[in-house]
Amino acid sequence: MKHLDLALIHAPSVYDFRKHTYVNYGPISDVIPSKPIFDMYPAGFFSLASYLEERGIKTGIYNIAAKMVNDPNVDVARLIRQIDAKVYGIDLHWLVHSHGALEVAKLVKEITGNPVVLGGLSSTYYWREILENYPFVDAIVLGDTTEPIFYQLLQKLEKGLLEELKEIPNIAYRTKDGKIKFTGLKYVPAELDELRPKYDIVVKVMVRSGVTLSLPWSTFLKHPVTAVITYKGCTYNCLACGGSHFTYSVIFQRKNLGIKKPETLFEEYKEITERLKAPIFFVNDLQVLGKTYIEKLTKLLSSEKQDLEVFFEFFVPPPREVLELMRKASERVYLQISPESQDEEIRRHYGRPYTNQTLKTFLRNAKQLGFERIDLYFMIGLPGQTVENVRPIGSFFEELWQEAPNTVDAFVAPLAPFVDPGSIAFHKSAKYGYKLYAYTLTDHRKLLLAKNWHEMLNYETQWLTRREIAEATYNAVESLAKSKHKVGLIDDEYYAAVIQSISLARQMKKAGVFDSKETLKEEELYPMKKIVLSYLTPRLAWEIIKYKFTA
Structure with missing residues (x-):
């Protein structure tokens, strides 16, 4: 896989759920499209990738949870080794990912040694506990809107300027000597127009990452x-x-x-x-x-x-x-x-x-x-x-x-x-x-x-x-x-x-x-077409082909 500045990764609720076969999920995910391991990543991945790509940050999206559902034999450690990035961002938005997100973060740190950053509402709530008890997490971007924050953070991390993170709002991090710092939750924008996702960029990022690796959830192609x-x-x-x-x-x-x-x-x-x-x-x-x-x-x-x-x-x-x-x-x-x-x-x-x-x-x-x-x-x-x-x-x-x-x-x-x-x-x-x-x-x-x-x-x-x-x-x-x-x-x-x-x-x-x-049944929640290809447009087909060679 191509070298990236940032890899955005979505983990399953429980890692590795394939080995926890005794766990019975019952009807806990009945009214959402994703499986009981909650394999749908936050919509913020699209706006974040769009914002960063426009500013020269080469980004990838990897839905490890969905990949594990669709390919039960996938070797996750091997997959992570193939994702070559300077920084790895993992969402801990919904608390139901509290096991999987941190286990995948640990695995990423062990394999790559590169900075691991968490984001999302749950990681914002638990930022201090995470940094105190989970040393493989280097920093957390805080709040409901993180695009400009993430951009500033990546610039500092790329230059190795860990001590200068104090200049960025909405960040909690651990210094080289182990001290935990919190810069305050100060960036809460009232206008979000400039932060909307741009879908030509989203397609580019997904093609670069591999479409089957970047699906919003495991059965997205079906419905x-x-x-x-x-x-x-x-x-x-x-x-x-x-x-x-x-x-x-x-x-x-x-x-x-x-x-x-x-x-x-x-x-x-x-x-x-x-x-x-x-x-x-x-x-x-x-x-x-x-x-x-x-x-x-x-x-x-x-x-x-x-x-x-x-x-x-x-x-x-x-x-x-x-x-x-x-x-x-x-x-x-x-x-x-x-x-x-x-x-x-x-x-x-x-x-x-x-x-x-x-x-x-x-x-x-x-x-x-x-x-x-x-x-x-x-x-x-x-x-x-x-x-x-x-x-x-x-x-x-x-x-x-x-x-x-x-x-x-x-x-x-x-x-x-x-x-x-x-x-x-x-x-x-x-x-x-x-x-x-x-x-x-x-x-x-x-x-x-x-x-x-x-x-x-x-x-x-x-x-x-x-x-x-x-x-x-x-x-x-x-x-x-x-x-x-x-x-x-x-x-x-x-x-x-x-x-x-x-x-x-x-x-x-x-x-x-x-x-x-x-x-x-999944088809009860949302309408489905018998022919999946009927969802696609010529423009999307052309962009997939184009970005296959240029992304």
Whole structure:
């Protein structure tokens, strides 16, 4: 592989998961595209690679987790030896990677001896513990926006100027004499337009790295889904969320949202669709940016007249006038919202302040306006939930189905595996009905090696033990599956497979083990085409050929 200035590496949740065959992941990753080892890397890899490449930093992206899924026999140590870079950057964004990220960091250090840098929200939260206990990590870039920070850091590291890192904000590092330094989390930009990913550069980096080595997740080629990050930060305070307003403002020092202009989001959209005819997910609820913002964006999107799926998500049900604007964005517009629970009080307590009637009105409006699909997400492990009171999720779904028949779908999964460090519930667990089993990074690493998936959870509630959270999850999945089968949303074969999986899990429970597989097929989450090549455009094919010889 070509010599690089920086190699960006994504590790599996557990390294080496192939050797930990006793670990049962269950349904913990049911509602995301990646596998239970969480093989999807952060979207920030694209913006980081774009920013650095534009400034002459030769960058590569290596999804080791996805490669290990797709090629179970791959020799990871040998693969790392082939990645020739001056500096290695490893994401520890989601805490579920706390085992794998650090084990891969250790392996990289042992093999190359070169600087190893971590980044991401979880590494920001645990920066001191990492530098004190894991000597193979040299530095950590802190905060939710690191592109300029990483650029400055690489310039210093390339010149061997370790002692001059104190001049860079948002850095924690270890000096040559072993002292730990922290420069303060000072860079928190309010405008993100200049930091957007440039997809011609992304393609170049992926071709240079090897397309099969740089896939966003293991099955991306089967059902590609792309994403546009609309803003950073949040205005809501869901209890267990590490991306809540509380966490961003207190831990990551983001007092206000980091925003891109509508024109910037449109440019990202265009650059993606020029290369890939795949669904595009606009991440975060645009309602917090105001109706005028949505109007500008959807007007731009509608001017393209693209025949592809566009996803918008909501944190609270939108009014009809917002839906009318979004319906114009594309020929096919899909919507997502997470009611979390069918119980209004449980939902409100968790941080989703709206009623069931408001939800039904939203679904009815969306159906009338011709939206093709509305996905609802429910969660198990919330304060107030019990083994039995989650069963009405199925009947509640049937009520919602009446508002938007043949349009609404629903999914349910445990709050898994962790109450996020930095969240309100993590810092005030007893007040909000949680009991935590882990606080330190090291303790969370140990949980990930638990034999049963419910033992990986770092929490239980006053109403549910960890084992009961598993029971409640299967009750909810069963209830929802029965109702989806009843209305004709899933066929007999699929329904029988789900029920059989739950039955097996309950049988194993009697032996003291919760053994189960994921209960959701990947194709349920996002639309899929039978011919994979139909996603590709001539421009992407040409760029792949061009960069094969020039990257």
